[in-house]
Amino acid sequence: MVKVGIVGGTGYTGVELLRLLARHPGVELTAITSRGEAGMAVSDMFPSLRRRVDLKFVTPQDAALEKCDAVFFATPNGIAMKQAAELVAAGVRVIDLAADFRIRDVAEWQKWYGMEHAAPELVAEAVYGLPEVNRAQIRGARVLANPGCYPTAVQLGFLPLVEAGLIDTDHLIADAKSGVSGAGRKAEVHTLLPEAADSFKAYGVPGHRHLPEIRQGLALAAGHAVGLTFVPHLTPMIRGIHATLYGRLKPGGDAADLQGLYEKRYAGEAFVDVMPAGSHPETRSVRASNLCRIAVHRPQGGDTVVVLSVIDNLVKGAAGQAVQNLNIMFGFDEETGLDIVPVSP
Numbered sequence: 001m002v003k004v005g006i007v008g009g010t011g012y013t014g015v016e017l018l019r020l021l022a023r024h025p026g027v028e029l030t031a032i033t034s035r036g037e038a039g040m041a042v043s044d045m046f047p048s049l050r051r052r053v054d055l056k057f058v059t060p061q062d063a064a065l066e067k068c069d070a071v072f073f074a075t076p077n078g079i080a081m082k083q084a085a086e087l088v089a090a091g092v093r094v095i096d097l098a099a100d101f102r103i104r105d106v107a108e109w110q111k112w113y114g115m116e117h118a119a120p121e122l123v124a125e126a127v128y129g130l131p132e133v134n135r136a137q138i139r140g141a142r143v144l145a146n147p148g149c150y151p152t153a154v155q156l157g158f159l160p161l162v163e164a165g166l167i168d169t170d171h172l173i174a175d176a177k178s179g180v181s182g183a184g185r186k187a188e189v190h191t192l193l194p195e196a197a198d199s200f201k202a203y204g205v206p207g208h209r210h211l212p213e214i215r216q217g218l219a220l221a222a223g224h225a226v227g228l229t230f231v232p233h234l235t236p237m238i239r240g241i242h243a244t245l246y247g248r249l250k251p252g253g254d255a256a257d258l259q260g261l262y263e264k265r266y267a268g269e270a271f272v273d274v275m276p277a278g279s280h281p282e283t284r285s286v287r288a289s290n291l292c293r294i295a296v297h298r299p300q301g302g303d304t305v306v307v308l309s310v311i312d313n314l315v316k317g318a319a320g321q322a323v324q325n326l327n328i329m330f331g332f333d334e335e336t337g338l339d340i341v342p343v344s345p
């Protein structure tokens, strides 16, 4: 059994990790932390986990994390980077759901995240955990940077076109909408029910911290820098990301079989479902599952390609992808613990 600890167990991604790991046959949950709720039974805070998780929250100091085989950080940005080196030295493999190890260029990370990086040497060795791109490197990772929610939906949607060199990569557009759980469980005015319900807004238009992460991934796929306009929106739903992606075919690209390209690129991927031509995937169709469903369109047969990509932000966009990465790192079948039928309605 792989001994697993979770730092930050009271947040939305923390409880989602618990939900998934509670039914994972190869994992023993040994510690789950909260500074604010130490001593409380997990099932008292989350009754959904009664008779599934029989642990109490402990402080990070009392968690004996160095005795784990793997530790997930489901904490705000800037926490894992301070503790990862010590854990790695103790032989523990670190999976960070936050952004501390996602951006290779430390100066760029510091600019977007507004703090000094505490472990730049670990950024260099960390592996970006998008399995559909980096599966081989993930196997040996000691520090795993789990991708952001928007970056997962946007990269999976654009990758086949960018890798094939079919679209103009100077002017990519990603118009993405997220459910409110994407903002986490902490109390904030903009996520109160009367503020977020029955309304719809864009945010972060001048620049969102997921922009450099998406650009980095697509540039690696293209083999050169890419230009991207990324506009996130807050929608009055709880879970889900819907990304509408726009690209312009290069001259001569209109002969390409885009449906075939997507089907071939993701053939054999358990968690990417290329929908039949003409589909309009809904966030509901992936709710609570680790799936990304994608549809590719060429409206009126013109030279603009529109890709629709949907995920559950808490699962393929966070905890589910983290468990998928754990499975790869520890040699489990990739679907272990993740073979979940989406919840509908």
Ligand SMILES: NC(=O)C1=CN([C@@H]2O[C@H](COP(=O)(O)OP(=O)(O)OC[C@H]3O[C@@H](n4cnc5c(N)ncnc54)[C@H](OP(=O)(O)O)[C@@H]3O)[C@@H](O)[C@H]2O)C=CC1
Binding pocket: 007, 008, 009, 010, 011, 012, 013, 014, 033, 034, 035, 036, 037, 060, 073, 074, 075, 076, 077, 079, 097, 098, 099, 147, 148, 149, 181, 182, 183, 184, 185, 186, 313, 314, 317, 318
């Ligand atoms: N929500 C989402 O859809 C996604 C979130 N993420 C990322 O995952 C991470 C967690 O997100 P989410 O679950 O939404 O966040 P929440 O705000 O809901 O939860 C944060 C958790 O971290 C703990 N925590 C906070 N500060 C510290 C600290 N200094 N040391 C140890 N523990 C701490 C909190 O518990 P306590 O204060 O009691 O210790 C709490 O359990 C974030 O980095 C987020 O950006 C990534 C992809 C998607």
Ligand SMILES: CC(=O)N[C@@H](CCC(=O)OP(=O)(O)O)C(=O)O
Binding pocket: 097, 098, 099, 147, 148, 149, 150, 178, 179, 180, 181, 182, 183, 184, 232, 234
């Ligand atoms: C709706 C909402 O607020 N979403 C968050 C992004 C989700 C997240 O937690 O970001 P990481 O993937 O980088 O960890 C935001 O825009 O800040």
